[in-house]
Amino acid sequence: MNWNRIIRVLAGAAALVGVASMPVAAQVAPPAAPGIPSNPSPIGDTSAIAREAQGWLADLVRINTTNPPGNEQMAAMYIAGILNKEGIKPEILEVTPGRSAVVARLRSAVMADPSKALLLVAHMDVVGVDKSKWTVDPFGALMKDGYLYGRGAIDDKGMLAANLAAFIALKRANVRLNRDVIFLATADEEQGGDASIKILIAKHWDKFAAGFALNEGGEVLLKNGKVQYVAVQASEKVPVNVAVIARGTSGHASRPTKDNAVVHLASAIVKIGGYSAPVHFTTIARRYFEQLAAIEDDEIGKWMRSLDASDRGEHAQKVVSDANPLWNSMMRDTIAPTMLSAGVRANVIPGEARAILNIRLLPGDTVNMLLADLTKLVNDPQIRFEIQPDAGLAAPPSSLESDFYAAIIRVAEREFSNAPVLPFQSTGATDSAQLRLHNVQAYGLLPFPLTDEDFRRMHGDDERIPLASFNKGVDLLARVLAEFAVAR
Numbered sequence: 187m188n189w190n191r192i193i194r195v196l197a198g199a200a201a202l203v204g205v206a207s208m209p210v211a212a213q214v215a216p217p218a219a220p221g222i223p224s225n226p227s228p229i230g231d232t233s234a235i236a237r238e239a240q241g242w243l244a245d246l247v248r249i250n251t252t253n254p255p256g257n258e259q260m261a262a263m264y265i266a267g268i269l270n271k272e273g274i275k276p277e278i279l280e281v282t283p284g285r286s287a288v289v290a291r292l293r294s295a296v297m298a299d300p301s302k303a304l305l306l307v308a309h310m311d312v313v314g315v316d317k318s319k320w321t322v323d324p325f326g327a328l329m330k331d332g333y334l335y336g337r338g339a340i341d342d343k344g345m346l347a348a349n350l351a352a353f354i355a356l357k358r359a360n361v362r363l364n365r366d367v368i369f370l371a372t373a374d375e376e377q378g379g380d381a382s383i384k385i386l387i388a389k390h391w392d393k394f395a396a397g398f399a400l401n402e403g404g405e406v407l408l409k410n411g412k413v414q415y416v417a418v419q420a421s422e423k424v425p426v427n428v429a430v431i432a433r434g435t436s437g438h439a440s441r442p443t444k445d446n447a448v449v450h451l452a453s454a455i456v457k458i459g460g461y462s463a464p465v466h467f468t469t470i471a472r473r474y475f476e477q478l479a480a481i482e483d484d485e486i487g488k489w490m491r492s493l494d495a496s497d498r499g500e501h502a503q504k505v506v507s508d509a510n511p512l513w514n515s516m517m518r519d520t521i522a523p524t525m526l527s528a529g530v531r532a533n534v535i536p537g538e539a540r541a542i543l544n545i546r547l548l549p550g551d552t553v554n555m556l557l558a559d560l561t562k563l564v565n566d567p568q569i570r571f572e573i574q575p576d577a578g579l580a581a582p583p584s585s586l587e588s589d590f591y592a593a594i595i596r597v598a599e600r601e602f603s604n605a606p607v608l609p610f611q612s613t614g615a616t617d618s619a620q621l622r623l624h625n626v627q628a629y630g631l632l633p634f635p636l637t638d639e640d641f642r643r644m645h646g647d648d649e650r651i652p653l654a655s656f657n658k659g660v661d662l663l664a665r666v667l668a669e670f671a672v673a674r
């Protein structure tokens with residue numbers, strides 16, 4: 187049992203009791219006593235630059251970078267303009283004609299040591315919107331009731347603007363760096379197509395080669411006005427799409443046959459939908475549950491501590507995975523049927539019916555092993571599986587022992603009243619997998635304190651970011667830079 191951790195959690199809880207009656211905004215960004223900053227940082231007070239960065243965020247939201255087609259060029263030019271004004275020379279890196287990334291560097295020495303460099307990365311593209319479901323203009327950047335509304339406010343233009351602010355704050359502070367700090371804005375993250383970071387790395391790696399990176403993918407969870415925990419993404423599941431194809435005899439629908447492809451496909455999907463892949467724990471998932479157990483309520487915390495127990499482990503795994511789809515997905519490969527297609531006429535039995543399964547593999551698992559299990563489960567010679575060519579690549583996890591991970595923990599604990607900082611294996615994919623494949627210790631830290639309700643709007647309707655959380659995120663990133671990249 188880790189007593190240090192328990193003491194930290196208790197101390198955090200005690201500190202939070204005192205602020206329980208304050209308004210949320212005040213708890214997110216506690217006002218410093220006049221003249222005495224609560225936690226001095228070599229980069230100084232970031233509240234002015236955070237306000238400035240709210241304007242950059244609003245401008246970036248108004249530049250519609252819905253992917254496809256992306257149109258990141260306008261956003262790239264806008265960011266380059268801001269960097270130029272600060273006397274930082276940006277470089278626009280063309281990935282495909284008309285789609286570019288932006289890179290800029292603060293140097294620590296004449297000769298750069300890429301293995302020490304720290305990369306701040308965020309993507310400029312956003313997912314599409316269903317305008318009819320939004321109550322505000324998704325590209326209007328309306329500020330209302332303490333929120334900024336718009337597609338990308340959280341994912342990922344919020345982090346893009348906050349990275350830019352922290353990077354510029356570091357430049358303005360005119361401090362001595364112990365490593366190069368590199369700002370990178372990428373294109374085509376949401377589609378992972380031919381303008382994505384994979385291609386960017388292949389073409390321009392020398393422009394932003396780094397040993398460490400900070401990206402989206404983690405979370406600072408806010409509940410009842412206080413930060414519950416900070417999750418730092420150090421690994422991610424691997425997406426693979428698989429087509430399920432049923433074949434049968436086509437013919438006139440007035441004379442139904444037993445080998446109808448639609449019926450066979452439907453029956454296969456029902457079986458797959460009810461299937462749970464075997465549980466196994468990666469190092470990161472195990473650490474996540476161990477630490478989360480300490481702050482969850484007694485009942486679920488008890489089961490989280492029993493996940494590995496030989497006698498009641500299996501029951502514990504069921505209770506925990508039933509309690510939360512995220513937890514379920516952290517402990518096993520998952521399969522979500524997402525698309526169905528068959529038929530051309532109401533009165534024609536089609537010869538083929540297809541479905542797409544979106545599979546998320548635990549790092550280390552292979553899709554072929556999973557498909558062997560599914561083939562046995564479906565047990566139908568009319569059904570076959572076809573792995574689609576757009577699969578993600580499995581990357582090694584980032585180390586939980588690196589200096590950078592330790593620096594993130596120190597800063598987050600200090601800034602969020604000793605809220606626990608957990609390593610996180612995200613179920614979704616980010617650009618970090620590609621960086622990890624190039625030996626970068628990449629961590630995901632979406633630095634804004636957000637509620638579950640805020641998170642649900644990511645990729646959804648009425649996406650928004652609380653402005654107080656945005657400011658806090660800018661400050662947190664600046665403090666991480668101060669801790670890790672400023673020479674003492």
Ligand SMILES: [Zn+2]
Nearest residue numbers: 341342375402
């Ligand atoms: Zn994103």
